[in-house]
Amino acid sequence: MSNQDIAMAMRDHHAFMAQQLQDRVQSIETASTTWESARDVVVAYLVDEVLPHAAAEESTVYRVGAKLESLRQLIESMLFEHVVIQGLTEDLRESSQQSRAITLGAQVAKLFEVHAEKENRFIIAVLEPMAEINLEEVLGDMHELLAH
Ligand SMILES: [Fe+2]
Numbered sequence: 001m002s003n004q005d006i007a008m009a010m011r012d013h014h015a016f017m018a019q020q021l022q023d024r025v026q027s028i029e030t031a032s033t034t035w036e037s038a039r040d041v042v043v044a045y046l047v048d049e050v051l052p053h054a055a056a057e058e059s060t061v062y063r064v065g066a067k068l069e070s071l072r073q074l075i076e077s078m079l080f081e082h083v084v085i086q087g088l089t090e091d092l093r094e095s096s097q098q099s100r101a102i103t104l105g106a107q108v109a110k111l112f113e114v115h116a117e118k119e120n121r122f123i124i125a126v127l128e129p130m131a132e133i134n135l136e137e138v139l140g141d142m143h144e145l146l147a148h
């Protein structure tokens with residue numbers, strides 16, 4: 001696949017995940033089940049999908065980006081945001097009041113949306129046109145990074 005194809009699949013995957021997360025967060029407020037089980041569904045999505053996605057990025061796209069002087073500082077800040085997402089996941093897991101869970105859920109969903117859009121605009125868009133970078137090779141078999 002070309003860099004362009006890979007970049008598109010990565011953007012699609014970000015959009016998909018942001019929507020999936022947002023929908024699950026919404027359920028903490030509106031679920032017909034208990035709010036606790038809706039909270040647990042959000043935590044499970046973060047632990048099973050979002051955090052593995054972040055880890056896969058760190059060993060692929062971020063690793064390559066960090067070698068470019070122009071991206072080094074940005075990659076540092078993106079790594080920091082991964083830590084914040086992890087912290088919010090733990091806070092959400094431990095939340096014992098619905099209002100607190102709604103707030104934390106909204107925070108992590110918005111942070112992820114903005115974080116993913118920063119990757120789209122300021123990392124993927126920079127690497128995509130570089131002739132010396134082969135995104136397919138960079139990603140390897142990291143299916144966590146591509147739309148299925
Ligand atoms: Fe990320």
Ligand SMILES: [Fe+2]
Pocket residue numbers: 014053057116119
């Ligand atoms: Fe990402």
